[in-house]
Amino acid sequence: MPQYCLPEVTSLPTSPDAVGRRVVVVTNPSAGSLEYMGPLQVFDEARLFLEHYGRPELAYDIEFVTRGGSAIYHQKGLSITAPTPYHRLRGKIDTLIFQGADEYDECLHDARFIAWVARMSTRVRRIVSICTGSFILAEAGVLDGRRAATHWCACDDFRRRYPRVQLEPDPIYVKDGHTYTSAGATSGMDLAIALVEEDYGTEFARRVAQGLVMFLRRPGSQAQFSVQVGTDVPGAGGVSEIQNYVAKHLDGDLRVQALAEQFHMSPRNFARVFAREVGVAPGKYVEQCRLERARQYLEETDASLAQISERCGYATTDGLRLAFDRNLGVAPRAYRRRFSTARQRA
Numbered sequence: 445m446p447q448y449c450l451p452e453v454t455s456l457p458t459s460p461d462a463v464g465r466r467v468v469v470v471t472n473p474s475a476g477s478l479e480y481m482g483p484l485q486v487f488d489e490a491r492l493f494l495e496h497y498g499r500p501e502l503a504y505d506i507e508f509v510t511r512g513g514s515a516i517y518h519q520k521g522l523s524i525t526a527p528t529p530y531h532r533l534r535g536k537i538d539t540l541i542f543q544g545a546d547e548y549d550e551c552l553h554d555a556r557f558i559a560w561v562a563r564m565s566t567r568v569r570r571i572v573s574i575c576t577g578s579f580i581l582a583e584a585g586v587l588d589g590r591r592a593a594t595h596w597c598a599c600d601d602f603r604r605r606y607p608r609v610q611l612e613p614d615p616i617y618v619k620d621g622h623t624y625t626s627a628g629a630t631s632g633m634d635l636a637i638a639l640v641e642e643d644y645g646t647e648f649a650r651r652v653a654q655g656l657v658m659f660l661r662r663p664g665s666q667a668q669f670s671v672q673v674g675t676d677v678p679g680a681g682g683v684s685e686i687q688n689y690v691a692k693h694l695d696g697d698l699r700v701q702a703l704a705e706q707f708h709m710s711p712r713n714f715a716r717v718f719a720r721e722v723g724v725a726p727g728k729y730v731e732q733c734r735l736e737r738a739r740q741y742l743e744e745t746d747a748s749l750a751q752i753s754e755r756c757g758y759a760t761t762d763g764l765r766l767a768f769d770r771n772l773g774v775a776p777r778a779y780r781r782r783f784s785t786a787r788q789r790a
Contacts (some may be wrong), residue, residue, distance in 0.1 A: 450481045455645040456499055465538035465643065466505045471526050472546040478629040479543035482507070486636035487719040489655050490569065493648070502644070507780065509533055512550065529722065531561060539570040539639065542577035544595075544629075551580060558584045565623075570639070572624040574632035581623065582606040590620040595628050614732075633658065639669050683721040692732055694757045698730045735767055742780040749776055 465488060469480045485507060491503040510516055510526040517524035542561070545551055552558070561584035565571050573581050578594040579602065581587050588608040612618055617626035617635040626635040637658065641649030651684045684709060690698055703726060704714035718726045734756045741752045753764040767778050 453648045455647045464503045467539045468507045468537050469541045471510045472511045472774050477517045482633040483636040489652050537568045540568045541572040542580045543578045544575040544577050552583045578625045591618050592625040593618040700726050
């Protein structure tokens with residue numbers, strides 16, 4: 445097999461009592477396979493590095509259990525099974541991970557399973573969800589009063605079902621206390637890298653991320669999805685009309701006062717109605733739209749930063765830079781280098 449040259453790490457725990465951590469992944473039949481295979485790959489990569497460094501006792505001990513049936517994936521000749529049911533778990537668990545809810549919400553309607561989730565949340569050091577696995581934690585009351593993330597296209601449904609949870613639609617993952625929730629399937633790998641960093645330090649986590657050809661912290665992608673700008677928001681009148689107006693006038697005056705006057709409302713009532721219907725304050729929504737348009741220009745055109753700033757409603761290029769730093773943690777030029785299309789790079 446190919447011989448890999450693995451860089452050394454000097455920051456691993458030195459205590460003779462240091463041992464690996466037991467990680468249990470709870471799967472649902474018919475849900476997406478990447479939601480559990482992605483984190484598994486991260487933890488397995490960590491094992492490879494730990495064995496290379498002569499510290500195999502620190503490796504994660506990964507187990508899979510399932511809710512209902514042993515076949516958890518079957519498509520195009522590939523089958524994956526997890527024969528152990530969740531209720532047979534015994535012993536101490538460090539990290540408990542839930543993949544996304546199944547297509548017909550069977551796991552959410554399984555009272556025995558949801559009660560088990562609630563009990564286990566008090567017995568583990570960390571409880572984690574991938575994608576719509578956040579619905580499982582919320583159904584069990586684990587996320588009540590906490591901040592959480594889920595897949596962007598499920599945010600509206602999540603808010604309706606679980607108003608006690610402080611849903612954050614933008615981040616790719618959120619930590620609140622001992623709960624960790626992530627967005628779409630690939631963000632589960634980002635979260636798994638973050639867990640490795642929490643357990644073994646930044647230096648080791650960086651090596652694991654490099655081994656998987658991943659970013660330690662995804663630059664320019666901390667928002668899983670912002671807004672659509674360039675296509676009309678469906679719906680007639682009301683807030684959708686305002687959203688379409690914003691998208692078409694990003695270089696104009698989009699302060700609350702100006703928007704309220706445009707749509708014949710008082711600023712206070714406008715802000716209240718908009719936040720209730722869209723889920724974010726008008727100012728935040730405008731910032732998201734401008735940032736999304738700026739990202740498109742950086743990815744797809746060779747327009748200068750000054751041109752992009754003007755087209756997107758930033759008074760100066762400094763305003764554009766501050767928006768990127770505040771929301772994405774990366775400078776516009778660095779974002780362009782990493783995410784511009786092959787056509788544009790040519």
